[in-house]
Amino acid sequence: MNKLVLDIGGSSIKYAIMNETADILERGNESTPLDSFESFISVIRKIYDKYKDDIDGIALSAPGTIDPKSGLILAPGALSFNYKVNLIDKIHEFTTYPVSIENDGKCAALAESWIGNLKNCKSGIVLVLGTGIGGGIILDGKLWSGSHFFAGEFSYLAQGELTGFDNVFALKGSATALVMEFSKAKKIDFSDVDGKKVFELIVAGDEDAISALKKVAHNLALEMYNLQCIFDPEKICIGGGISQQPLLIEEIKKELNTIYSKLPFEVPHVIVEQCMFYNDSNLIGALRNYEFNKKF
Structure with missing residues (x-):
């Protein structure tokens, strides 16, 4: 089954529907809300609602210092409202699918190590x-x-x-x-x-x-x-x-x-x-991280 993969940045949230071999079947992006966490999570839910019947898991790449096992964001990087937020738990408030998250730079490294x-x-x-x-x-x-x-x-x-x-x-x-x-x-x-x-x-x-x-x-x-x-x-x-x-x-x-x-x-x-991958590296790495750190 395919995964919804999101690359959260300071200006945009890129997303893709990807299969297990990292083929991008569909993609898009939304502007990243900077005013509040509520606005931010509502955009993630909007993307999820669009694809929830076509996926069985969600993988995220995000800025900041992140505990990928728990989903806790220890330092938020560009998005200060994410400080000490457990983003996996917040997403689990509207889905039962497994969710994973990892720092964006580490995702780039995972992408290169996996298939780059x-x-x-x-x-x-x-x-x-x-x-x-x-x-x-x-x-x-x-x-x-x-x-x-x-x-x-x-x-x-x-x-x-x-x-x-x-x-x-x-x-x-x-x-x-x-x-x-x-x-x-x-x-x-x-x-x-x-x-x-x-x-x-x-x-x-x-x-x-x-x-x-x-x-x-x-x-x-x-x-x-x-x-x-x-x-x-x-x-x-x-x-x-x-x-x-x-x-x-x-x-x-x-x-x-x-x-x-x-x-x-x-x-x-x-x-x-x-690097082999440019704009897609964080998406590919987030998908790879899903296999190691998905949380139910």
């Missing part, structure tokens, strides 16, 4: 570059969540002395960081440009855009090297919208090779690739 570019890898890391940097860690073929379900929250990694949320990886290696670096160099407002425009200017030879890319790629490579020293992954896969730009992957590889060349000893060179 980490398939057959015993160890690997996924970095999802967006507003911040999410992702997940695969160890011995399984998703590693850590003691408090916080593993893979790469946005919080320090890149210098921390004063509040300054000097964190989210502001140094994300799509946001690329736009910030470029807008600062051009002395323009951050909201007047986006990542797509920056890459257009990189291709056109704009020196400020190229410099911004090199700086962000360096920050990414440095943190990836640190992660390599801790986890020794076979691969690190890069996801998020800007990962579709081959120039980014090429620049990261160059920066990593520069780091390796400066070491006075030989270390393994990690393989860096794009």
Whole structure:
């Protein structure tokens, strides 16, 4: 039987009807209500009511620190009204179907490990570059969540002395960081440009855009090297919208090779690739998580 799979984001809730092999049979999206939990859950119920006769389970991907066994959202990410909410229990108020939930970055890692570019890898890391940097860690073929379900929250990694949320990886290696670096160099407002425009200017030879890319790629490579020293992954896969730009992957590889060349000893060179799935990665990973953590 098919599953209703939802990818909850800060601006939209993407949903799909998927079979057990992750084929998307039907899809759509709704704007994410930001005013209250009641508005939010009403949209989920609306989607459920549309498909309830065609499914036998619900799988969710969502932002925040999440206990996938219980469904409790320990830290809500972009949706503050979800703080300490057990979303599985709330959904069970209008359905008896099994429900599962997992962090969106971890879902991306599950998707790659299941049928993507980490398939057959015993160890690997996924970095999802967006507003911040999410992702997940695969160890011995399984998703590693850590003691408090916080593993893979790469946005919080320090890149210098921390004063509040300054000097964190989210502001140094994300799509946001690329736009910030470029807008600062051009002395323009951050909201007047986006990542797509920056890459257009990189291709056109704009020196400020190229410099911004090199700086962000360096920050990414440095943190990836640190992660390599801790986890020794076979691969690190890069996801998020800007990962579709081959120039980014090429620049990261160059920066990593520069780091390796400066070491006075030989270390393994990690393989860096794009993720196989982009906008569908969270849906695919949420479906995979359903098999492990569905709650009746």
